[in-house]
Amino acid sequence: MGDNTLRLRGYLKGHGDWVTAVATTLDNSKILLSASRDKTIIVWNLDQDMEDANLCGTPMRALRGHSHFVSDVVLSSDGQFALSSSWDHTLRLWELSTGKTTRRFVGHTGDVLSAAFSSDNRQIVSGSRDKTIKLWNTLGECKYTFADNVHTDWVSCV
Numbered sequence: 781m782g783d784n785t786l787r788l789r790g791y792l793k794g795h796g797d798w799v800t801a802v803a804t805t806l807d808n809s810k811i812l813l814s815a816s817r818d819k820t821i822i823v824w825n826l827d828q829d830m831e832d833a834n835l836c837g838t839p840m841r842a843l844r845g846h847s848h849f850v851s852d853v854v855l856s857s858d859g860q861f862a863l864s865s866s867w868d869h870t871l872r873l874w875e876l877s878t879g880k881t882t883r884r885f886v887g888h889t890g891d892v893l894s895a896a897f898s899s900d901n902r903q904i905v906s907g908s909r910d911k912t913i914k915l916w917n918t919l920g921e922c923k924y925t926f927a928d929n930v931h932t933d934w935v936s937c938v
Contacts, residue, residue, distance in 0.1 A: 790836030794822050801852045805859045812837065813862055815853040819846050821864055823876060841879045845872055852894050856901045863904060865892035871906055873918065883920040888912065894938045907935030 797817035804812045812824040821843040826836060848867035855862055861882070862874040871885035871892055890910030897904060903923075904916040913926040913935050 790834050792822075792824055792837050792839075793835060794824075794839045794842075795820070800850060803853050803855045803862070805855045805857070808859050811859070813853050813855060815850040815864060817849040819848065819850060819866075820844055821850055821853050821862060821874070823862075823879075841876075843872075843874050843879055843881075845881050845884075846870070848891075851892065854895055854897060856897050857899060858901065861901070863895045863897060865895040865906055867891040869908075871895050871904065871916075873904075873920075883918065885914075885916055885920050885922075887914060887922045887925075890934075893934060893936045896938045905938045907938040909934045911935065913938060 795816040795818050799814050799816050801815040802812060810826050812826055813821055815821050822839045823841045824837040825840050827838055846866040846868050850864050850866050852865040853862055860876060862876055864872050869888045869892060872881045873883040875882050888908040888910050890908045892906050892908045894907040902918060906914050911931045911933060914922050915924040916922050
């Protein structure tokens with residue numbers, strides 16, 4: 781029978797405040813994204829051959845644009861894009877190859893706590909402290925809002 785003990789292999793050093801979310805994809809296990817209360821997302825290269833044996837990766841790029849805490853980050857299924865939600869009431873779609881925001885999603889009236897892509901990456905869902913869930917297309921247009929007493933409190937996960 782195998783050893784099922786979890787062991788700390790190392791850590792990532794780069795954010796200036798709490799990490800709020802991490803994301804990775806099955807297709808590229810060398811890339812990891814982390815979101816933070818420091819208003820950034822860091823794209824990490826997970827490298828096992830570090831000079832400091834306690835570190836397990838290097839920051840490749842910091843994604844900046846949110847004006848408040850970044851609450852969630854997810855990757856598209858093809859690994860080309862990241863989607864982030866923030867307490868600035870917005871979501872951002874990031875092109876990872878350039879680090880640029882390609883779309884900004886505006887419409888929530890409260891902190892956006894969670895975001896997700898559909899399996900085909902053509903739709904986006906977000907949940908907020910405004911007690912709504914919004915369905916968006918990738919052009920940044922809100923197609924539907926689930927509101928009107930559907931939730932009686934914050935939507936913290938979608």
